[in-house]
Amino acid sequence: MIGIVNLNKKFGKLHVLKDVSVQIERGCVSAIVGPNGSGKTTLIKSILGLVKPSSGQIFVNGIQINGDCAYRQQIGYMPQVAQFPENLTVREILHLVKDLRGNPTDLNETLFDQLGLEKELDKRMRTLSGGTRQKVSATLAFLFNPKILILDEPTAGLDPVSSSILKDQIQQEKAKGKTVILTSHIMSEIEELSDNIIFLLEGTVRFEGAIKTLIAGTNQQNLERTIAHIMMQGVA
Amino acid sequence: MKTIIKVIKYEFHDIFRSKWLIAYLLFFLMVTDTLFRFGGGGNRVILSLMNLVIFVIPLISILFGTMYLYHSQEFIKLLLSHPIHRRSLFAGMYLGLAIPLSLSFWLGVSIPFAYHDDGSNLMALGMLLMSGVFLTLIFTALAFLTAAILSDKTKGFGVAILVWLFFVVIYDGLILLTVFIFADYPLEQPLIILSLFNPIDLARILMLLSLDISALMGYTGAVFNKFLGSTWGMALSIFCLALWSILPYIAASRQFQDEDF
Numbered sequence: 001m002i003g004i005v006n007l008n009k010k011f012g013k014l015h016v017l018k019d020v021s022v023q024i025e026r027g028c029v030s031a032i033v034g035p036n037g038s039g040k041t042t043l044i045k046s047i048l049g050l051v052k053p054s055s056g057q058i059f060v061n062g063i064q065i066n067g068d069c070a071y072r073q074q075i076g077y078m079p080q081v082a083q084f085p086e087n088l089t090v091r092e093i094l095h096l097v098k099d100l101r102g103n104p105t106d107l108n109e110t111l112f113d114q115l116g117l118e119k120e121l122d123k124r125m126r127t128l129s130g131g132t133r134q135k136v137s138a139t140l141a142f143l144f145n146p147k148i149l150i151l152d153e154p155t156a157g158l159d160p161v162s163s164s165i166l167k168d169q170i171q172q173e174k175a176k177g178k179t180v181i182l183t184s185h186i187m188s189e190i191e192e193l194s195d196n197i198i199f200l201l202e203g204t205v206r207f208e209g210a211i212k213t214l215i216a217g218t219n220q221q222n223l224e225r226t227i228a229h230i231m232m233q234g235v236a
Numbered sequence: 237m238k239t240i241i242k243v244i245k246y247e248f249h250d251i252f253r254s255k256w257l258i259a260y261l262l263f264f265l266m267v268t269d270t271l272f273r274f275g276g277g278g279n280r281v282i283l284s285l286m287n288l289v290i291f292v293i294p295l296i297s298i299l300f301g302t303m304y305l306y307h308s309q310e311f312i313k314l315l316l317s318h319p320i321h322r323r324s325l326f327a328g329m330y331l332g333l334a335i336p337l338s339l340s341f342w343l344g345v346s347i348p349f350a351y352h353d354d355g356s357n358l359m360a361l362g363m364l365l366m367s368g369v370f371l372t373l374i375f376t377a378l379a380f381l382t383a384a385i386l387s388d389k390t391k392g393f394g395v396a397i398l399v400w401l402f403f404v405v406i407y408d409g410l411i412l413l414t415v416f417i418f419a420d421y422p423l424e425q426p427l428i429i430l431s432l433f434n435p436i437d438l439a440r441i442l443m444l445l446s447l448d449i450s451a452l453m454g455y456t457g458a459v460f461n462k463f464l465g466s467t468w469g470m471a472l473s474i475f476c477l478a479l480w481s482i483l484p485y486i487a488a489s490r491q492f493q494d495e496d497f
Contacts, residue, residue: 011496048317050497067493069319077317083310087250093314099242100318 001026001179002047002148007056009042016042018203020056024196029170029180031190031211033227034200040183041080043200044152047181048077060148073101076146080153080183082137086126090117090136093125094143101144110172111139114165130157138166142173149173151182155189167193187224197223199230206230239320243328244335251304251336260296260337264344272348278357279447282364285345286443289364290436293371295400297337301379302396304333306389313497326380326492330485334376338369363446366474367439373481374435375400381488384495403436424459431460432472435480442473 002024009017016039024030032040045051047058049065049072057064060071084093098104112118115135120128128136134157141149151170155163170193174180184190190197190211197214199207207214207230211223220226251257267288271281308329315325342365349361378399386392411430415423431437445466460469 045497050313050316052494052496067322069321072317072319075317079313079317083313085250085308085311085314087253092249096246097314097318100239100315100320 001061002181003057003059003062004043004047005057005059007043007046007058008054009039009046009051010054016203017046017053020200020203020205022198022205022208024179024181024198026179027174027177028196029174029182029194030196030198031194032181032183032198032200033185033187033190034206035231038200039203040200041152044150044181044183047150048072048075074147076141076144076149078137078141078149078151078154080156082130082133084125084133084136087124089122089124090128091121093136094140097140097143104144106145108142108145109139111135111142111165111169114169115139115162131159131162134158135162138169142169147178149178149180149182151180153183153185155184155186187222187227191223199227201231237324239324240328240331243315243320243325244332247329247332248336251333256300257336257340261340261344263292264341265347268345268348269352272352278349278353279360281349281353282357282360282443283447285364286367286440286447289341289368290371290440291404293341293368294375294403294436297334297372297375298379298382298396298400299393300337301333301376302383302392305329305380305383306392309497316497322493323489326489330376330380330488334373337376338372341365341368341372360443360446363443363470367442367477370477370481371435371439374477374484377481377484377488381484381491384488384491403434407434407437424463427459428463432476435477438473438477438480442470442477445469445473 002022004020004022004024007017007020008015020039020043022043032043034040042051046053047060047065049067049069059065061074063071065071088096098107115138117132117135117139120132120136125133125136138151138154141151149170154166154170158166167189170180170182174193180194182190182193194211196209197207197211198205199214215223215226218226218229220229268281268285271284272278275281275284312325312329316322345361345365345368349357353361379396382396382399383392386395411427414430415427431441441460445460460473463469
């Protein structure tokens with residue numbers, strides 16, 4: 001589904017991604033984990049074309065992305081920090097994005113309804129709380145029934161109710177055979193949602209594969225301890 | 237193309253809400269009206285406006301443009317995760333800013349002309365409006381180029397003001413210095429070439445040639461008139477102004493292609 005081959009990204013002198021090669025399978029939930037600054041967001045943004053790789057290739061559905069934009073039709077993206085034009089209302093944002101996507105009719109408005117965004121429709125983005133912005137962002141990611149969902153720390157900043165609504169939605173999409181890529185620092189959440197894990201440490205892939213294999217390999221009781229164990233080894 | 241129009245539509249929506257733009261329109265409206273009330277003839281109003289336009293339009297365009305691109309970071313990030321070409325987004329944002337700025341200037345100047353002037357200065361007015369649009373396009377493009385290269389806002393604004401100062405004051409100062417130092421040599425032709433590299437000079441020459449007031453043309457203007465005559469001088473100025481509008485835009489668009497968000 002998504003193939004990444006020898007991806008390198010440098011920001012000036014800072015070498016953020018070092019020869020990253022990853023294969024993300026169709027119909028699975030893959031979690032990218034790693035400590036702060038390990039390159040998770042950069043990796044995600046490279047797939048989206050927001051960050052231009054220094055070298056290496058990225059394939060989405062077998063087609064190499066190369067300044068093209070059509071493939072993003074299949075992607076729903078929820079950024080880590082939801083940023084919107086401050087002067088627009090929620091309604092205008094939704095309208096704008098729908099318009100850009102060519103006003104499709106088969107929309108998935110489950111999140112919009114369940115997260116209670118109806119009553120926020122005419123509020124300007126700058127008046128909304130961080131959590132509400134995050135809800136708008138989540139709604140936009142799922143709205144167009146994309147085949148690939150890329151969620152950068154989706155539950156950060158959401159209250160427990162909204163967070164479980166979102167997690168339910170992720171599981172439903174997975175059941176429909178969608179490919180999901182997510183990052184999170186909450187290991188129990190990753191254990192609950194994902195099948196595969198990509199563990200990044202200082203810009204290199206430390207582990208890539210099924211979560212069960214990773215836990216079994218280190219003899220720890222759960223994912224959190226396993227990851228902590230590997231991180232400690234990395235430091236030592 | 238469709239996407240460009242969608243982006244422009246959004247930008248219009250956003251920018252026509254801005255008080256800046258209305259202030260800009262009112263400024264030209266009031267100045268033009270006042271000049272008519274005090275100064276009399278349309279010809280003289282155009283001349284006074286010219287001196288104002290070549291300072292104000294570049295300054296406002298470059299400041300507004302730089303500010304706009306920095307303020308649009310969220311918008312850019314939101315849109316780029318959807319199927320939209322960077323090139324289309326950039327073109328849409330550029331036109332979405334340059335068109336309202338030009339329109340404000342046009343309306344601000346044309347409305348007082350419509351009820352004060354008898355219509356005998358249409359040619360000169362046309363040149364004024366055209367120069368204004370060129371200056372808007374050029375300095376919006378320079379603003380976008382500055383903001384695309386420098387991600388730091390403070391630096392960006394600093395450089396934008398420097399660029400404006402350079403073309404308005406420093407460049408002319410350098411020319412005068414050259415004339416002073418090389419006073420013993422024939423400088424006419426080198427000076428023509430030098431003035432092609434300053435869009436503000438070009439706009440001034442264009443308007444003066446159309447008004448045919450050689451006494452006010454300054455050194456470069458007079459040289460232009462002497463060597464090229466009115467028609468060729470104007471054609472060359474327009475051509476160079478067009479080049480000036482396109483080249484910085486292309487450079488800025490290229491820069492925008494490679495940026496990380």
